[in-house]
Amino acid sequence: MRKRVLTTFSGIVIFLCTGIVFTQANDAVAWNEAERASISRLSIHALGESPELKVNRVAKDAKAAELGHHLFFDTRLSINGKVACASCHLPEKYFTDGRKTAKGINSVNRNAPTVVGINHSNWLFLDGRTDSLWSQAMQPLENEHEHGTNRSHVVHVVYKDKKLHQLYEASFGAMPDLLNKARFPEQAGPVKDRAASYAWQNMKKSDQEIITGIFVNLAKAIAAYELKLNPSPARFDHFAQALEKNEAKAAEILNKQERAGLKLFLNKGKCNICHNGPMFSDFSFHNIATPQLNAKKYDWGRYKGVNKLLRSKFNCRSQYNDDPEKNCDEIKYIIRKREHTIGLFRTPSLRNITKTAPYMHAGQYKTLKEVIDHYVDPPKTLVGTSDLIPFPIDLTKQEKQQLEAFLGTLDSDIDAAQKWLTSPH
Ligand code: HEC
Ligand code: HEC
Structure with a gap:
């Protein structure tokens, strides 16, 4: 009798313990369908062929x-x-x-x-x-x-x-x-x-x-x-793969803070409006009101880029393009309108972002913390119109830290044999 009580008791203890472990691992960060779809689109496994x-x-x-x-x-x-x-x-x-x-x-x-x-x-x-x-x-x-x-x-x-x-x-x-x-x-x-x-x-x-x-x-x-x-797959990519099969397992790959940061990245932070796709970039151009490096000589970004590309003898239409079909739709449909191209820069990839400080097109920010502060309180743009219209985003100090912790989960090695990573001389 006593023995049976004991077994039942230990059964309850085991049940309670696994219950606690389970809830701790998930700590209310469950993923809805839309988030799961965004996460699998960000996974490096979705990377296609290079153009x-x-x-x-x-x-x-x-x-x-x-x-x-x-x-x-x-x-x-x-x-x-x-x-x-x-x-x-x-x-x-x-x-x-x-x-x-x-x-x-x-x-x-x-x-x-x-x-x-x-x-x-x-x-x-x-x-x-x-x-x-x-x-x-x-x-x-x-x-x-x-x-x-x-x-x-x-x-x-x-x-x-x-x-x-x-x-x-x-x-x-x-x-x-x-x-x-x-x-x-x-x-x-x-x-x-x-x-x-x-x-x-x-x-x-x-x-x-x-x-x-x-x-x-x-x-x-x-x-x-x-x-x-x-880049090789990062911790985030292992998480994304695991999430497709087993949410509890996935939760062991990113910690609580990192998972909360990912939620912010996808939702409140609106980061994946532009930092989307397997390289965490839409590889398109946006004006995000980055402060100008030189107060006397503004960098007009894409505006000048478009003109240079169209004038180049080596663009998609050139005789040196080895594609016999020369499908140059990107040039055909390029946005030329001055007011739509001023002050735009291409969205950078966020993979291994902890290794490439300082940030922005002229290294305007020293740390990721400063970059995140930029999105929370964007300055007025000096040229063109800022794309950060639905901003500013209101993030608490803790949320900013979570977002930064998430960015760290994109760290990985370079997926190349060692010989390519040193000088051959
Ligand atoms: C409207 C598009 C857009 C949104 C939304 C956006 N970014 Fe960016 N991001 C950019 C562009 C464009 C740059 C480069 C700007 C420049 O060089 O002046 C950039 C730069 C960065 C950089 C610096 C990268 C580097 O290599 O210098 C980081 C980090 C970053 N963004 C993170 C975020 C985070 C985190 C969020 C969400 C809070 C976010 N971005 C939202 C377009 C966007
Ligand atoms: C003096 C420093 C310097 C040297 C030397 C240099 N680069 Fe760069 N590289 C840069 C800078 C700065 C940019 C960005 C310039 C810009 O966008 O106007 C850049 C851009 C690039 C890009 C485009 C990256 C992107 O995000 O679009 C590639 C690829 C690249 N360089 C490869 C090379 C190769 C290959 C060489 C040698 C033939 C080279 N670079 C020599 C500084 C340098």
């Missing part, structure tokens, strides 16, 4: 990626022999530089974004002034603030380097003979530097095309390397 694969014939070519890897770390491609892509996109800083605004040959007025996972965006640069990963890669080389050099210089470096020359030919076929310096000067390109620009104008058009063709191929090889750099 680069269509427009770049060497996107998946191993030798091209190897060549691109070398070029990414090669300081010889700069005018002073000191700047490489990796000077501003450092692997140990998740391919950013930790600076407010970047510095190459000179200072740049924007913050260096990461290149990890950016191959999933249709628009490159924060104002989307290029529409492929390969055409993006050409610009820093000829930009007077970054590598400060010119296409002929870059092509000659590869031509003269035995290893790079071989890698080039393995992917693109024989390189033309460039030994005739009268036809192919070492410094020439459509750049600001007067001597190089003059030399370029004096070249025959057909010779210019030879140099440009090789330069474009080198940019495509760099893109092939960048395609290797993607």
